Amino acid sequence: MEKMPYQVGLETIASQPAINALSSSDWQQALPTLRGGQVVLRELRASDAASLFALLTTEEVARFISPPPSTVEGFETFIGWTLRQRAAGSFACFAVTVAGYDTAIGIFQIRALEPGFETAEWGFAIGSDFWGTGVFADGAALVLDFAFGTLGVRRLEARAAVKNGRGNGALQKLGAVQECRLRKSFQKNGEYLDQVLYAMLDADWRGSRAIATAHALRVH
Ligand SMILES: CC(C)(COP(=O)(O)OP(=O)(O)OC[C@H]1O[C@@H](n2cnc3c(N)ncnc32)[C@H](O)[C@@H]1OP(=O)(O)O)[C@@H](O)C(=O)NCCC(=O)NCCS
Numbered sequence: 001m002e003k004m005p006y007q008v009g010l011e012t013i014a015s016q017p018a019i020n021a022l023s024s025s026d027w028q029q030a031l032p033t034l035r036g037g038q039v040v041l042r043e044l045r046a047s048d049a050a051s052l053f054a055l056l057t058t059e060e061v062a063r064f065i066s067p068p069p070s071t072v073e074g075f076e077t078f079i080g081w082t083l084r085q086r087a088a089g090s091f092a093c094f095a096v097t098v099a100g101y102d103t104a105i106g107i108f109q110i111r112a113l114e115p116g117f118e119t120a121e122w123g124f125a126i127g128s129d130f131w132g133t134g135v136f137a138d139g140a141a142l143v144l145d146f147a148f149g150t151l152g153v154r155r156l157e158a159r160a161a162v163k164n165g166r167g168n169g170a171l172q173k174l175g176a177v178q179e180c181r182l183r184k185s186f187q188k189n190g191e192y193l194d195q196v197l198y199a200m201l202d203a204d205w206r207g208s209r210a211i212a213t214a215h216a217l218r219v220h
Contacts, residue, residue, distance in 0.1 A: 027150060028089050034142040039135055041094035041108065041142050044082055048095050048104035049075035055105055055127030064164035064188065065125060082109070092151070096126060096139050105130055108143045110151065117151045122158055124170075136170055144174070145209075148202045158198045161186055171198045175208050 026032075034041040053072045055061065062068055069075045085091035089112075096106035106126030113119040122143065126136055147153040158176060160167035172178075176198035184192035 025089070025150075027092065027146075028087055031086060031092060031094060032146070032150075034094070034146060035099070036138040036142050038099055038133075039139045039142070040097045040099050041139055042097065043086075044079045044093055044095045044104065044107070046076050046079055049073075049079060051103050051105065052095075052107065055129075056107075056125050058128060060128050061125055064161040064167060064193075065123070068125075085111075092146070094139075094143065096135065098130075098135065105135070106139075108139055110143065110147050110153070110156075113157070118154045120147060120151065120153045120156050122147065122156055131166065137173065140170070140174055144200070144205050148205045154202050156200045158200075159186070159195045160198065161188070162194045162196055168196060174200065175204055176200050177204070 031043040033043075049072045053069070053075045056068050057070070069078050082091060082093040086093070091109065091111045093107055093109040095104035096108065097104060106124065108122065108124045110120050110122045113121055124136070124140070124143075126139075130136075144156070147156055158171055159182065160171055162168075162181070177200070179197045179199055182195045182197055185195045186193045
């Protein structure tokens, strides 16, 4: 996770060969718009750069993630890179918006760790005004359905700095399993931090969806 959601030197790796260049899917042409109870996830646009810059570069948001772009123009470059990587079939990055508003308040991204997306890593960041509001859980459910259902992910990894209480709490709420501690695996402000490696399997996700559906049926 902490190599996500931002990557230093994006443009230098943008020219790498496409992981999935031999096959093409609808999502490679354009990401679908995903609608939840309170959020709408959609493809990023260059015009999202200003709001993402304002919301994701604050100290509390950026504290445990790789340094975000330091200018609006840097976010525009990042957004352009995400679109090219999506077209190449190796990456998907959704803008988080609150239903009824079009402003991007955060991002969810998924990157393939091997050809074909069977193993992937995801990351997320949301403006702190929206923490604890349910926006994360709502958006995460949409992204997990997209990852396991559309991309065909079998194993979805995430990394969270041990000190990142909300990041760990958010992943644990989703049922992500702590697999190990990655010692001194993430450098932030000159300090090497330990991270927790989390993983969710497609079977885990389908099981939790089935339980949720069963509960919903019982209530009615
Ligand atoms: C990660 C992030 C998207 C989660 O969104 P959020 O709205 O804060 O998440 P939620 O409130 O739904 O869930 C966080 C959970 O962690 C819990 N939590 C908060 N501080 C905690 C701590 N120190 N230790 C353990 N759990 C903690 C919260 O209580 C909450 O659980 P609850 O809903 O059962 O009360 C958001 O915090 C964020 O953008 N953080 C900055 C970016 C970042 O760190 N991204 C990488 C994450 S690995």
